[in-house]
Amino acid sequence: MISAIANSSRIPFKATPRLPSDWLAEALDTHLAIAPRVIDFRPVPSSRERLKSCMGPRGSIVRLARLADRILVVVAIPDEADTPPGFRRELARYWGTTNLLIVRESWLLREPRLEVISAVVACLDQIPSVTDWLRIERHLLELGGSSCLEECVAQVRQHEDPAGAVLALVAAGWLRIEVSRPLSGSSVISLPVRRDRGRLVVGG
Template sequence: MFATVENRSRIPSGPRLQYHRDWLADALDTHLIMAPRVIRFRPDPRAKERLRSAMAPRGTIVRLARLADRILIVVAVPGEGAASASLRRRLAAKWGTRNVLVVTEAWLLREPRLEVISAAVACLEQIPSVTDWLRIERHLLELGGSACLEECVAQVRQHEDPAGAVLALVVAGWLRIEVSRPLSGSSVISLPVRRDRGRLVVGG
């Protein structure tokens, strides 16, 4: 069974990030919450046994991520993960599936991306009113789909934490945020782009 999705975000039910066991698990869960294609996720109760038999490095973390069309097994490996390709093959054999993704500690902790998405996840409960959301969406559409965080914050008038409200929309998947630079008022906020009948459509 997968945990229920709450607050329009992709997070296990119960206490926030209840499955965190250490910093590597924290980083992995933060990335999964922000991943647009991940609906929800949970630990694998048989992970220890499979990791041991596949000779995975000590401290390796596993999450079962529900996507729209399949279950993806996401494995976080401590260190640089020099042998991640061979580990993926062994784990795929143990799980009996090709849907295995191995990510390294170095990738998960890369900055400024981790700082930006961690700040957004901390605001996941700050969802703004529908009116404020419509103001933000209209502003972004008028500017071609993107604007700086400071401008988006200025559209929020019914929330005590306007910046948190905008970041909560990022966590919910309604907006995207630039992660290649440290979080600031100049960070680029944009509407998601989707493909409709062969055309790219902004928002909606």
């Protein structure tokens, strides 16, 4: 996926103070990085001017997300900002699309959702071998499509960080993870479900 997300496990020696908008941008990028339907996403260089033209709240962040069937304009708004009447309508008119998603800062920063997603994004470069992936997939299929993280980790034999390998598959969109509870060995890992000729199919 196209993003500029830093690995959260690499903490700098001296933290640099950031603007609130930086935190909002990082939270939005983190969510988009593992969103199942998002193929890639990118910032909009002229977003500040565009938002101003639409009476957009100050500090808002815009990303263009590419899905399989359309381009989605995603706007994150700070909690303290008031959304002016008609903002969505003006935004749609300015961008020439009704494919808009507006999210609040409180939703993006909500725990444990952000904690789990951040941990997953930090493992983007930990993809396991094909053999380990096939072991995990077979294990999940044998259990009807879902299992706990601890049992999935036990299927990894050729990676120095088994847990990171499983989370990397989540980051790549090959697996799903529950985000409603804190990350632990009992976190539910599942194969994606797709619709094929009117039927729901697990995996692949």
